[in-house]
Amino acid sequence: MTKRVYSASLSRDFESSVKMDDLSAPLLDPREPVDTLPLSVGDPVVCILGSGDFSRSLSTRLLSCGCRVVMGSRDPGRLAPDLVPAGVELKTQAQALEALAEAGGSLVFLALYPEHYPSLLPLKALLSGRTLVDVSNASALQHQGQSNAQILAQLFPCSSVVKGFNGLSAWTLLTGAHDASRQVLVCGDSPSSKLAVQSLCRRLGFSAVDVGGLCAARAVEEAPLHLFPSWRGPLLTTTLLFVCFYLYAALAHVLLPFLDRGQNNLHHLALVTVNQALPAVALVTLALVYMPGLFASLLQLYRGTKYRPFPDWLDHWMCARKQLGLLSFLCAALHAVYSVCLSIRRAAGYMILNAAFRQVKQGVADSWEEAQVWRSDLYLSSGILGLGVLSVLALTSLPSVGHTLNWREFTFVQSGLGYLSLALSVAHVLFFGWDMALHSWAYPYFLPPLFLLSLVLPCCVLIGRLLLLAPCCALRLHKIRRGWESSRHQPKERAETQALSGDVQKKVKGSVKHGKSLRQRIYSSVRPESESREWRRRRRRRRRRRLISLFSFQTQGKAKVKVVVNTEPSPTRPLQQHVQPLVTSLAVTLDWDFIFDTGTVRLHH
Numbered sequence: 001m002t003k004r005v006y007s008a009s010l011s012r013d014f015e016s017s018v019k020m021d022d023l024s025a026p027l028l029d030p031r032e033p034v035d036t037l038p039l040s041v042g043d044p045v046v047c048i049l050g051s052g053d054f055s056r057s058l059s060t061r062l063l064s065c066g067c068r069v070v071m072g073s074r075d076p077g078r079l080a081p082d083l084v085p086a087g088v089e090l091k092t093q094a095q096a097l098e099a100l101a102e103a104g105g106s107l108v109f110l111a112l113y114p115e116h117y118p119s120l121l122p123l124k125a126l127l128s129g130r131t132l133v134d135v136s137n138a139s140a141l142q143h144q145g146q147s148n149a150q151i152l153a154q155l156f157p158c159s160s161v162v163k164g165f166n167g168l169s170a171w172t173l174l175t176g177a178h179d180a181s182r183q184v185l186v187c188g189d190s191p192s193s194k195l196a197v198q199s200l201c202r203r204l205g206f207s208a209v210d211v212g213g214l215c216a217a218r219a220v221e222e223a224p225l226h227l228f229p230s231w232r233g234p235l236l237t238t239t240l241l242f243v244c245f246y247l248y249a250a251l252a253h254v255l256l257p258f259l260d261r262g263q264n265n266l267h268h269l270a271l272v273t274v275n276q277a278l279p280a281v282a283l284v285t286l287a288l289v290y291m292p293g294l295f296a297s298l299l300q301l302y303r304g305t306k307y308r309p310f311p312d313w314l315d316h317w318m319c320a321r322k323q324l325g326l327l328s329f330l331c332a333a334l335h336a337v338y339s340v341c342l343s344i345r346r347a348a349g350y351m352i353l354n355a356a357f358r359q360v361k362q363g364v365a366d367s368w369e370e371a372q373v374w375r376s377d378l379y380l381s382s383g384i385l386g387l388g389v390l391s392v393l394a395l396t397s398l399p400s401v402g403h404t405l406n407w408r409e410f411t412f413v414q415s416g417l418g419y420l421s422l423a424l425s426v427a428h429v430l431f432f433g434w435d436m437a438l439h440s441w442a443y444p445y446f447l448p449p450l451f452l453l454s455l456v457l458p459c460c461v462l463i464g465r466l467l468l469l470a471p472c473c474a475l476r477l478h479k480i481r482r483g484w485e486s487s488r489h490q491p492k493e494r495a496e497t498q499a500l501s502g503d504v505q506k507k508v509k510g511s512v513k514h515g516k517s518l519r520q521r522i523y524s525s526v527r528p529e530s531e532s533r534e535w536r537r538r539r540r541r542r543r544r545r546r547l548i549s550l551f552s553f554q555t556q557g558k559a560k561v562k563v564v565v566n567t568e569p570s571p572t573r574p575l576q577q578h579v580q581p582l583v584t585s586l587a588v589t590l591d592w593d594f595i596f597d598t599g600t601v602r603l604h605h
């Protein structure tokens with residue numbers, strides 16, 4: 001009680017202080033808790049219309065959280081008694097709403113499909129003034145048109161509609177929220193109704209997220225319909241790569257030998273060919289993870305600024321890097337398992353026996369080849385290390401792990417270790433190939449071996465990265481990423497050409513193209529065509545009589561232009577009159593500060 005009086009007096013003080021000095025008052029009252037949602041409060045009586053799966057799961061959960069539940073069905077007698085959770089008051093729809101009104105409750109959940117909402121119109125009077133919670137999902141992704149919740153609000157204008165709970169399945173409601181991350185998106189136009197639903201959410205153990213007014217309902221309704229939208233592109237790319245590599249390997253090692261020599265290698269298709277395609281896909285996909293970063297760096301170097309947006313395709317590609325990396329990891333892991341299994345399959349046993357038999361027939365006692373031993377050891381070691389580093393990358397891209405790293409640690413793992421993994425994978429393939437690429441038998445039917453094809457993109461990425469590490473590129477890139485811009489792309493250039501109009505603009509644009517200095521540009525822009533002869537004559541005398549002095553200088557990447565026009569008495573008075581208003585208007589349009597003082601215009605930017 002004392003506490004309540006104390007807080008009431010505090011808030012009175014706070015209000016008066018706000019009135020006294022609005023600007024100095026803090027945005028939030030520091031004495032009030034930021035989260036004002038009460039934890040234990042929520043409507044103790046809830047009505048659910050409909051007696052289906054969602055209704056029964058929700059009522060079970062509400063009961064377990066201490067709420068009274070009244071369920072309204074079109075035909076309560078039709079339901080098997082053991083289907084309705086014990087403790088739920090099953091009534092007709094009208095009786096349920098009357099019971100809710102008697103108990104002073106206001107929350108009505110509509111656990112019906114939206115096409116059945118009009119069947120509730122006879123209950124309009126009973127629903128008036130109540131909060132209708134629309135739990136329905138969209139039937140298809142449409143991104144336009146009215147949402148179910150908006151249609152419901154139109155049907156019942158005297159009730160307030162809140163959208164929510166549609167992201168929870170009946171199963172989740174039954175089993176409960178095991179972690180705090182179970183979010184319930186809530187939206188509605190009435191703040192008090194929304195608050196009541198949010199409070200109930202918290203009471204049920206979910207975290208409510210207010211996503212705005214009822215106009216956001218479509219997005220909330222469609223949210224559960226999305227099927228891995230960010231994975232579509234990467235999955236398609238990986239699948240296409242796999243199909244291409246698989247068909248290529250099948251053509252080179254199965255189909256053509258069969259057609260040419262009748263050699264039956266069909267059994268390769270099940271395991272060997274898959275294991276030829278998988279590492280190629282893993283390697284190329286990993287290269288695709290680091291390629292957009294290279295393109296972005298090259299683009300920034302070329303443009304000399306980081307403030308111009310990347311093209312859409314590059315943006316999308318950059319956003320798909322995480323998914324591409326995880327798919328690359330999947331392919332690499334599958335390749336590792338397939339490779340381990342290669343030696344335990346029946347065909348491998350036969351091949352070893354045949355080789356041993358041939359060796360005995362040839363009288364060879366020792367088949368040890370030092371070079372081949374090194375090759376296979378290095379091949380395996382680099383492969384295992386590459387997969388290990390890739391696993392670290394995959395782990396850190398999981399949100400729960402990634403969030404424990406600071407930005408520098410995350411960049412180190414994703415970029416530094418990522419390139420290490422790519423280099424180790426390239427080494428793994430190179431050790432696999434060894435000197436194979438130098439022999440003509442590695443090119444059956446003039447088809448280059450698959451490992452050679454899969455190396456092209458990763459090698460380009462690694463070489464590109466090494467080139468970018470060269471001081472001339474790295475220093476410039478570092479400067480650009482710290483906000484530096486090359487004079488070519490500074491905003492003043494664009495502003496300047498945009499600000500001028502007509503003939504002057506054409507001339508300035510032309511001189512920008514030909515790389516003239518600002519001084520030359522302003523000279524050429526102020527020079528009237530008809531006076532060109534006069535100008536030439538004046539330019540010859542310029543050293544003697546400095547008509548206009550223009551200085552441009554740059555500091556720390558930001559262009560500053562200082563223009564000084566001397567308007568002291570001189571024989572070129574008519575020209576001064578032409579120059580002065582032009583420079584003044586230029587200064588105004590470019591938003592430069594300028595001072596006009598005793599015949600001298602000074603411009604600073």
Ligand SMILES: NC(=O)C1=CN([C@@H]2O[C@H](COP(=O)(O)OP(=O)(O)OC[C@H]3O[C@@H](n4cnc5c(N)ncnc54)[C@H](OP(=O)(O)O)[C@@H]3O)[C@@H](O)[C@H]2O)C=CC1
Nearest residue numbers: 050051052053054073074111112113116136137166169170
């Ligand atoms: N099931 C789930 O996991 C989830 C469902 N939802 C949403 O919840 C709502 C209900 O889903 P769910 O419980 O699975 O569906 P059900 O089919 O299991 O239940 C729907 C209920 O609507 C009532 N009903 C059926 N036909 C009509 C009609 N012609 N006129 C009026 N009422 C009718 C019935 O109740 P009665 O006969 O008692 O009147 C029926 O039990 C849907 O909008 C769905 O999108 C949202 C998230 C998850």
Ligand SMILES: [Fe+3]
Nearest residue numbers: 279335383428
């Ligand atoms: Fe391998």
